[in-house]
Amino acid sequence: YQRRVHGGLATFYWGAAALTVKKLGPKMFATNKSRLITYTTSIPATFLLSISSRILSIKSKDQLIAAVVMTAVATILDGLALMWKPNLYENKELKKKNELGAVTVSRMGSAWILFGVGVGLVASFVKF
Numbered sequence: 001y002q003r004r005v006h007g008g009l010a011t012f013y014w015g016a017a018a019l020t021v022k023k024l025g026p027k028m029f030a031t032n033k034s035r036l037i038t039y040t041t042s043i044p045a046t047f048l049l050s051i052s053s054r055i056l057s058i059k060s061k062d063q064l065i066a067a068v069v070m071t072a073v074a075t076i077l078d079g080l081a082l083m084w085k086p087n088l089y090e091n092k093e094l095k096k097k098n099e100l101g102a103v104t105v106s107r108m109g110s111a112w113i114l115f116g117v118g119v120g121l122v123a124s125f126v127k128f
Contacts, residue, residue, distance in 0.1 A: 006066040010073035013049055017116060018081065021089045021109025026101075029108040038112060046116045050123035067124030074117045082110050 021028070028038040050067070081088045087095075089106035 003065070003069050006069045007073050010070035011077065013070070014074040014077045014113065017113045018089055018109070021106065021112065022091055025089065025105040025109045026091050026094045028112070029105050035108070039115060042112065042116050043119055046119040047123045047126075050120055050126075064124055067121050071117050071121045074120075075114065078110055078113050078117070082107075 027034060029035050086103070086106055089109045090102040091105060094105060095102035
């Protein structure tokens with residue numbers, strides 16, 4: 001049961017991140033400074049999401065399993081989207097102005113999601 005809950009959470013978090021890239025990506029990845037701010041602020045945010053996973057895991061031994069399930073689901077979704085639905089991340093307004101820019105932002109966004117997935121896995125090892 002808990003694995004399905006964590007799989008559902010991972011799907012929700014990944015979807016929220018993909019929507020964030022689509023809507024805010026052009027601002028999040030426009031400059032080196034904005035990328036640094038995006039990545040830096042995503043670390044504490046990802047730790048907060050990890051805490052929500054821990055709230056659902058009553059036993060401490062289940063926390064690592066939850067992190068692995070969530071990591072696997074988010075990574076698979078990101079990979080599938082990149083391969084078969086890359087425009088999922090693309091900002092429509094940016095694509096009208098600069099198609100290559102929209103593709104670049106979508107790839108940066110996908111990398112940011114994978115970064116967050118990795119941070120979430122690391123967070124599962126940190127004791128609060």
